[in-house]
Amino acid sequence: MTASTTVPEKPDVLSDEFAKDPHSYYKVMRDHYPVLHDEVSGYYFVSRYDDIARIYKDSDGFSNENYGFQMEPVIGKTVIQMSGREHTVNRQLITPALRGNYLEELLPQVDDLATEMIDKFRTAGRVDLVEDFTKWFPINVIVKMLDLPRTDLAKFHEWYSSLMAFLSNLTNDPEIHAWGMRTQQEYPAYILPIIAERRRNPGTDLISRLTQAEIEGEQFTDEQIKALIGLLLIAGGETTDKSIASTLKYLIQHPDQLEAVRNDPSLATQALVETLRFHPPVQIILRTTTDDLEVAGTVIPSGSVVGCVNGAANRDERRFEDPDTYNIFRTDISIKQAFAGSADHTAFALGRHFCVGSLLAKREAETAINQILATMPDIRFADGTVPADAGLFTRGPKALVVEFTPVS
Template sequence: MTTTPTTVPEKPDVLSAEFARDPHTYYKIMRDFYPVLHHEVSGYYFVSRYEDVARIYKDSVGFSNENYAFQMEPVIGKTVIQMGGREHAINRQLITPALRGNYLEELLPQVDELATEMIDKFRTAGRVDLAEDFTKWFPINVIVKMLDLPREDLPKFHEWYSSLMAFLANLTNDPEIHAWGMRTQQEYPAYILPIIAERRRNPGTDLISRLTQAEINDEQFSDEQIKALIGLLLIAGGETTDKSIASTLKYLIMHPEQLEAVRQDPSLATRALVETLRYHPPVQIILRTTTDDVEVAGTVIPVGSVVGCVNGAANRDERRFDDPDTYNIFRTDINIRQAFAGSADHIAFALGRHFCVGSLLAKREAETAINQILAAMPDIRFADGIEPTDAGLFTRGPESLIVEFTPAS
């Protein structure tokens, strides 16, 4: 067991260059000495221990998702993740059939085909940046397929979701990032609303058409609501799945014995993904807002405060996980069967009622990507032996993932 040093280190600055290079060093300082860290520049309160973060996600009294009203709504509109009560329940019921169940089963063969098609382009290259040439685009390709939109518009979608992620994480109110978000506010609706209106008039089998026809208790989505939902899908289904896949491949390459185990038994790709979601979740921080004065870890957080739930810190809390700083796809303190449900042991998709409704789609995309990459690259390794570096505060993953391999003859 490690002992806590008696000297209290300086309070970490989440916006510092040092924090950006190695957040996990500072996450431990936060857990041990500043479990509720008030960041003066942003005014946010960052919570880092597993027990506290889990409580915030599950506690409907004292915390809300009102922060998305300024984080995302100005760009894409009001989405289900900022709703509460009956409004949230109805919207989630309308969305769920589109991302789980029969529709997901129908989509899965197309997910496999898309992965194969993309990998075929560099299968014989011997060297490739998997982040730039695969993981960055694969989830968007799936979303575009679901929406039945032109593939030549992929760069637009990537630009829009990149601006949304930057807008969401703009702690310093950078005017250029704000302006970028406002451009998306104009361009994205101008593109998608006419398509939604046409699918409502002439529905097909695509996701947009299904959403225009979805109905519960005589309630349907409006065109504006569908626009916002698709915007959310771009973020939740694009950026996060991209980083989940890239990080899993990175950590498997760093642990050759575990990589070989997955290669020999493709079903272990699920375990590898789940361990990545714990060890290095793609969404490092999710925000909530206090609806009352709330005490967390001995600190009273005032009503109306924005709280940063630091998933990346909570998932390596030694109070909850054994040997948390070790990447181990065979660990026994996570229940794999519930890893993609609201009762998950890891904290990567939030928990409780607001657990990510698209988690099963993300799971299947990642399993397909991991297994197809490993099959295509039997001796995959980091190019020039250089381990890729990560970047990002709210979402985090490899900036690039340049690998070398011997092409199959």
């Protein structure tokens, strides 16, 4: 006789229980439901590493058309949903600003912004690093890049929060839809006059550079720049915020690794990469099938929305050794390739649509991690309480309250 194997119940991806602790369900998905069809949203959630890597790299079988309803209604059409020559040209127009000389010029200012923000609580002895630092640091960097008033930071945070909610609104919540529609009106009214003025009188800021950029005789329109800046707010704000907060959280939980980073600041990169694997800030990225396609034995119909569950893929024991252990010294992931389209983790997607702003995110996180650790030599969770995470599409600590002895 052979013992019968009980198949666990199919996880409800939209349930409160799933949102509280998705990692407890990810292994069930990988082992028993590698393609999980959710009847409420109609989406197909894929959880194994090899399947997700294939989806990201197969630009013929899987498209980014889903961003047409996820983002375009709020900020307009962006490079993230383009394909073919349109995608190539737009990406070539963007890349120099986020990976070229301009980025090198910006980096010292990134360091200065971090120092300025940390100085405000350097002697406090207790601080919520999410509310007082990680939530605002990436937006400060973007506002600096765009040469916009820092007094408008709250507006930018409101707009990118509404866009993130709209993007991940699987249940079609009418209040979230209405929030996105308000941003659809408020954001263009604010940014389009600024873009028009920079086109007339360009400076050295990113908006001015985008108005002047040209590839094969093509330039960005004001509407395209508006959409791109909206994308930059959400991609550069929400995800970097959560990457930094999560990395600090896991280092505090692993004091030996924290001390290693403190003693060798270059290891901050390894800590960030391990966080991108262990607990990616973007847990789910969507794609759309362009034909009937088979994934893990399941045929996904043409035109279906596919949820690539990065949080599950990056802990797939078929790909990573001891995947549920946070280890900045692991040898089964390349640090050199971690911020390129050939990365081992899936946090930034893979292939042609790999996040073009990954190098900026890398530098922001390195700066933040090293400056925080240098400022707080005995950093610890306040009251010994490990902070809880929140979010389905993007996920990170809701708060990160720490205590430390101020350095004189």
